[in-house]
Amino acid sequence: MKHLLKRKISNQKLMLRLFMNFMIIIVLFVSFSMISLFMFKDSMQEEILKYNDANLHVTTRSFEQYFQTLTSVLVDLQLNNGAFKDFTQSSRLDYISAAKLIDVLYNTTTNPQLYLNDLFVYNAKLPFVLDKVRGSEPAAMFGEHHVNSRYTNQFWTGEMAKPFVGKLYAMAGFTQRPSIAPMTESGDVFPFMVKNKLNPNYFILAFIDGHKLIGNLHQSINNNLYILDERGQPLFAYDSKGTSSLPELDPDNDWVKSGDHYYFYKKGAATGLTYVNVVPDSNVSRSIERLNVLLVALLVIASAIGILASVYFSVRYSNPVRKIVESIRQTKNMLSPEGRVNEFELIQQNIGHMIQVNRDVLQDLEEKNSLLRYYSFMNKLKRIRDNMSHASDSDHSDRPYRFVLVDLNFRQEYREELQKDASYYIREYIHQAIRHTKLETLTFQIEGDQILSVVYGDESDEQVFEALKIISSVLAEDRTYCFFTLAVSSLYTRSDMMKEAYDEVQRLTDHRPFDDETRIIGPGEQPEIPFLPYGSIEQEIHVNLQEGNDAHVIESLRKLTVQMAQRYSKANFHQFAREVTGKVFRKLHALQLDTVCVCGLPEVIRHIHTVEELNEYFETLLSEAGRLIRLKKEEHDPIVHFVAAYMEEHYKEEISLDLMAGKINITGGYLSTYFKEKTGINFVDYVNEFRIKKAMDMLLDSETRIHDIALLAGYQSLSSFNRAFKKFSGVTPSEYRRNNLQPNASDSA
Numbered sequence: 001m002k003h004l005l006k007r008k009i010s011n012q013k014l015m016l017r018l019f020m021n022f023m024i025i026i027v028l029f030v031s032f033s034m035i036s037l038f039m040f041k042d043s044m045q046e047e048i049l050k051y052n053d054a055n056l057h058v059t060t061r062s063f064e065q066y067f068q069t070l071t072s073v074l075v076d077l078q079l080n081n082g083a084f085k086d087f088t089q090s091s092r093l094d095y096i097s098a099a100k101l102i103d104v105l106y107n108t109t110t111n112p113q114l115y116l117n118d119l120f121v122y123n124a125k126l127p128f129v130l131d132k133v134r135g136s137e138p139a140a141m142f143g144e145h146h147v148n149s150r151y152t153n154q155f156w157t158g159e160m161a162k163p164f165v166g167k168l169y170a171m172a173g174f175t176q177r178p179s180i181a182p183m184t185e186s187g188d189v190f191p192f193m194v195k196n197k198l199n200p201n202y203f204i205l206a207f208i209d210g211h212k213l214i215g216n217l218h219q220s221i222n223n224n225l226y227i228l229d230e231r232g233q234p235l236f237a238y239d240s241k242g243t244s245s246l247p248e249l250d251p252d253n254d255w256v257k258s259g260d261h262y263y264f265y266k267k268g269a270a271t272g273l274t275y276v277n278v279v280p281d282s283n284v285s286r287s288i289e290r291l292n293v294l295l296v297a298l299l300v301i302a303s304a305i306g307i308l309a310s311v312y313f314s315v316r317y318s319n320p321v322r323k324i325v326e327s328i329r330q331t332k333n334m335l336s337p338e339g340r341v342n343e344f345e346l347i348q349q350n351i352g353h354m355i356q357v358n359r360d361v362l363q364d365l366e367e368k369n370s371l372l373r374y375y376s377f378m379n380k381l382k383r384i385r386d387n388m389s390h391a392s393d394s395d396h397s398d399r400p401y402r403f404v405l406v407d408l409n410f411r412q413e414y415r416e417e418l419q420k421d422a423s424y425y426i427r428e429y430i431h432q433a434i435r436h437t438k439l440e441t442l443t444f445q446i447e448g449d450q451i452l453s454v455v456y457g458d459e460s461d462e463q464v465f466e467a468l469k470i471i472s473s474v475l476a477e478d479r480t481y482c483f484f485t486l487a488v489s490s491l492y493t494r495s496d497m498m499k500e501a502y503d504e505v506q507r508l509t510d511h512r513p514f515d516d517e518t519r520i521i522g523p524g525e526q527p528e529i530p531f532l533p534y535g536s537i538e539q540e541i542h543v544n545l546q547e548g549n550d551a552h553v554i555e556s557l558r559k560l561t562v563q564m565a566q567r568y569s570k571a572n573f574h575q576f577a578r579e580v581t582g583k584v585f586r587k588l589h590a591l592q593l594d595t596v597c598v599c600g601l602p603e604v605i606r607h608i609h610t611v612e613e614l615n616e617y618f619e620t621l622l623s624e625a626g627r628l629i630r631l632k633k634e635e636h637d638p639i640v641h642f643v644a645a646y647m648e649e650h651y652k653e654e655i656s657l658d659l660m661a662g663k664i665n666i667t668g669g670y671l672s673t674y675f676k677e678k679t680g681i682n683f684v685d686y687v688n689e690f691r692i693k694k695a696m697d698m699l700l701d702s703e704t705r706i707h708d709i710a711l712l713a714g715y716q717s718l719s720s721f722n723r724a725f726k727k728f729s730g731v732t733p734s735e736y737r738r739n740n741l742q743p744n745a746s747d748s749a
Contacts, residue, residue: 026306033299053254053264055219056277060266062217063227067192067271070114071166074194074204077108084121088202093126098135106132115212117189118146120205124160144177146207151191159193160203166194168273170235171210187211190235210236224278235273246276257281400458400493404441404468405505406430406451407485409516409609414481422482427451430471437467452502461522464488468520476518483518483609485509490523510571514564516610541580543689543728545587550626557618561611573614577605580618584625591680593628639664639671640678647690652714657683691715692728699737706733 077084083104086097101121109116109132121130122138129141136145142153150172159167169191189207196202214236218225226246227236247258255264264277324347408426410418423445430451431443443453455464468486475484487508489501508521544552557580564573581602588595601621608614642664647655660683661671675683695713698704704712710721725733 022306022309026303029306030299030303033295049255049262052220052262052277052279055221056264056266056275058219059217059225059277060268060275062219063273063275064268064270066115066213066217067166067168067268070192070206070208071194073108073111073114074206077104077204078196087121087130088123088199091125093128098128098130102130102132102135105130108132115209115216117187117207117209119207121202122156122160122205123202124157125201146174147177148172148174156193156203156205160195160200164195165197166192168192168229168235168271170233174207220277220279222277222279226274226276226278228274228276230272232274238278399456400491401501402455402464402491403487403489403498403501403505404434404453404455404464405485405487405489405502405509406453407487407509408449408451408482409484409607410449410482411480411516412607412613415607418481423448423451426475429474433471433474434467437470439464439467452505458491461488465520465522472518472520479516479518483516485512485518486520487512488520488522511569514568514570514573514609514611514614540730541583542587545584545622545625545629548626548630550622550629553626554615554619554622557622558615561614561618565611570609573611574605574608577608577614577617578602581605581621584621587680588625588628591629637678639666639674643675643683643686647687651687651691651694652712655687655714688724689728692725695721695725695733696729696736699733700740706737709733 078088081101081104083097083100086094087101090097105119105121108114109119118131120141123129127138128135129138131141131145134145138153138156142148142151142156151169151174171188171190173188188210190210190213192206192208194204194206214223214225224238225236226234226238229235247256247263249256249263249265254266255262257263260281262279262281264279265274267274406426408423410422427443427445430453431441434441434443434453434455439459440456441453442456443451446452465488468488472484472486487505489504489508492498492501504523508523512519512521540556541553544550544556561573564576568576585595601617604617608617643660646660646663657672658668661668664671666674672683675681675686679686681689691713695709698709698712699706707718710718713721715721715724722732725731725736729736731739
């Protein structure tokens with residue numbers, strides 16, 4: 001009994017704590033709302049005043065833009081209308097021009113954006129006045145058709161003499177004499193006069209429909225508007241009091257309060273008119289009161305809902321929380337501290353503990369499953385690469401598949417920094433991306449820079465390539481750091497053909513275009529092309545490198561690589577680079593030069609992916625090789641120096657090894673060995689090479705026959721000259737001359 005009573009009391013305490021927590025939140029909310037209401041009451045009034053001031057600013061801008069537009073229209077009428085010019089510049093009345101101008105005035109008044117009631121052209125020389133429907137003398141026009149006690153013909157004549165261009169007059173009503181037609185009224189209009197300083201004999205007078213103008217341009221919560229001219233005289237007043245009741249405005253303010261009204265002032269920059277909007281204080285106070293009542297009502301409703309919700313949720317959550325706490329206390333491996341503890345803290349600690357344990361277990365299982373799949377596949381792949389005839393059983397052993405090999409190529413400056421970690425994240429992205437395409441795959445990282453996915457299923461090539469295009473577009477975003485090759489094999493139906501599938505994607509990767517763009521390579525996209533470029537430049541490398549002329553070799557290689565770029569693949573370029581490198585190293589070894597400073601360069605070839613990088617590699621390799629050869633040649637050897645000097649003087653004569661040995665009192669065999677050791681070339685090749693260089697210089701002279709050049713170079717037979725020339729230059733003398741002379745040069749041989 002005592003235990004049950006204790007549990008009941010504990011449950012009541014839990015519910016009471018929940019309810020008190022909810023109530024604390026409600027009290028804080030109500031307190032914050034009340035404080036905000038009192039603090040922002042003045043701000044609300046200020047915002048309402050700003051709102052009315054902004055409305056008057058819009059009204060002022062609209063009126064100013066209107067008067068500028070109307071002035072532009074009337075000035076354009078003066079300058080560009082032929083009928084207007086004929087009427088105003090003629091010394092006598094031309095009725096045809098007058099009729100045309102009346103049509104123009106009528107059409108102008110029909111523009112709804114101008115709010116025009118009528119439009120007049122007053123010619124004082126005739127004198128004659130036209131409006132939108134008629135023409136008459138000024139006295140008749142303003143004494144019978146448009147009658148106003150203030151705006152008479154004498155008034156307009158007097159205004160015509162005053163020095164201004166445009167002027168707005170106070171709004172007034174105009175009528176028509178009953179003797180002319182039944183009495184009609186034009187309504188209240190603003191007269192607006194525009195004159196021409198260069199021709200004071202005429203003016204244009206526009207009657208602006210006042211009610212339409214103010215109704216469309218005045219932006220306010222009421223119609224309480226005054227318009228004052230530059231002298232402060234009223235042009236428009238919304239009531240009969242006029243401007244006598246307007247208070248004086250402080251120059252530093254835009255509004256002033258007088259009595260129970262707010263007066264807002266704005267002055268137009270273009271016209272100089274002053275616009276005054278009058279807002280009763282009751283409007284501002286009423287807006288604030290309505291807002292206060294609304295906020296208080298919402299606060300009361302929100303508080304009542306909060307209290308009811310607090311009672312409901314306190315009762316609803318107390319029992320489940322109690323059961324959870326009891327379960328935690330009774331379960332092993334749970335965090336259950338001794339003594340009094342907050343129920344929610346206990347639940348929080350144990351839920352976090354359970355989530356962490358569950359996460360650890362799932363992660364461990366996922367890692368083990370991934371490792372099992374990886375080891376199973378790699379074991380199978382190793383058997384294939386070891387040419388074993390059987391494979392382990394698999395759920396996918398009888399399904400068609402493709403290999404997708406993703407080859408990562410990191411740029412040299414980022415390779416060491418990114419290769420380890422970036423490869424892992426790229427593999428995970430590829431794995432997830434292919435899964436989202438609904439293709440069934442297994443993805444493994446088989447090398448540090450290669451990721452292999454086995455795509456199971458007999459989907460069409462278009463479906464597979466469409467999925468890979470999405471992945472490729474994402475991978476291409478990182479082209480600053482790396483680029484990728486996605487090689488796709490053909491469709492295979494037997495698991496014992498995985499070796500062929502793997503070899504195919506490796507071959508496709510090697511034969512991708514030689515550039516740094518992310519590409520998708522499919523089966524049959526890169527046909528094999530016989531690789532020939534090295535043979536065309538081998539002799540040129542030998543000849544020029546022998547002389548230490550590395551700059552010429554670099555330029556020739558640069559031209560050749562540009563020609564190769566559109567035709568050959570990455571594997572072809574790498575083969576070409578290795579062959580050139582081998583030739584350079586053989587030349588350095590023949591000259592017994594130390595290659596320590598360039599021995600690490602061949603390892604760089606597999607990381608070269610563009611023509612620019614290849615040219616930089618060649619420049620580094622050949623510049624260093626040329627430097628070593630030049631240093632070797634600069635070493636003064638008396639025997640080699642004597643041979644070179646003798647050749648320079650006597651290359652046209654018969655020269656043999658024994659002849660040269662006799663001149664320096666040594667045997668021919670010793671001279672041959674010594675010369676080969678010091679220069680890297682045997683004596684006979686040196687003599688022929690020297691003569692061929694001389695012949696090349698002479699071939700640039702198109703007037704000398706090839707047979708004569710052969711004799712001058714020391715050859716007694718044209719055939720032996722041709723053979724030697726072809727051996728050392730790679731082309732015949734005729735081809736050399738044709739390739740190096742201008743198109744109009746001729747060969748006289």
